[in-house]
Amino acid sequence: MTTAEPRKRNRRGEGGKLREEIIAAAVALLDEGGDERAVTLRAVARKAGIAAPSIYAHFPDQPSIMLAVVQREMDRLAVVLGKADENAGTDARTRLFAVCNAYLDLAREHPQRYRIMFGGLWTPSVDDTSISDADLESLGAEALTLLADVLGACVAQGIAHGSDDLYGDAVALWLGLHGLAHQRAVVRKMPGPADVAERLITALAHLK
Known part of the structure; x- marks a missing residue:
């Protein structure tokens, strides 16, 4: 041995x-x-x-380690979405679906990491002064900004209805993607049509 x-x-x-x-x-x-x-x-x-x-x-405790994991995975999410966007070219519709599908793919490929990103079980202790409220509020901000940018491009290219709140639309799209990713992770057979992701993205992005 x-x-x-x-x-x-x-x-x-x-x-x-x-x-x-x-x-x-x-x-x-x-x-x-x-x-x-x-x-x-x-x-x-x-x-x-x-x-x-x-x-x-x-790290003062286990939740602080988990928060660091979440921060790293959120940064990785932003990188993955950014690369998908860069490789999609300039067509806004192509960019939108490339970014959204990259999000869903990441959730499927790393389910345990994805689950902990949104599990809420990593809240640091009150004694941990190394983590600020700003650190918590910034989680996912880069990825969310990218979603808002792609949605704005869809509006600019005339393939989506305009909105006065692209940030709010990006939040709604993220929540929709998250809901679909979660359902795929927790059910043995996903109900509904095979193109449910396309339908969800089309609806939440207000595509024409």
Whole structure:
């Protein structure tokens, strides 16, 4: 029987690297089929190859680790949607469906990560001053801005009805996508027509 090679200590000034390793360990635990209950401080430390007390220099508790996971996954969502938008060209309809389908694909490919992004079980403790209200309010802001931009392009190109509140429309579209993604994750067979995603996007984007 062989033992795992002990983790090499980071050099002085590499604390940020250890923080990222802790977050990566938490994500790995989620990806292995568990849920947030599997992401304990002890399990994260074991996965990262460190002593549990080493975590406290970066995170005061488990919810703070989960919030860091959510922040990273929200950033990744923005990157994925951004790449889908860039690859779609300049046609607004194509951009809209590329971005929305990329959202649905991400939710399907990483269900555990996606669920924790909106699970609300990562609220940091009141003693955690490293997380501000602004940090919480900014979650998903970049992705939401992109949705609003694409909706605006649809209006500008004359394929969608105009709106005085593109931000509100983007929120409604996100909620619709989230609802569909959630239903696909929790039911064995999704009811309804095969083109339900297209119908939902068409309706919420006010396409003509």
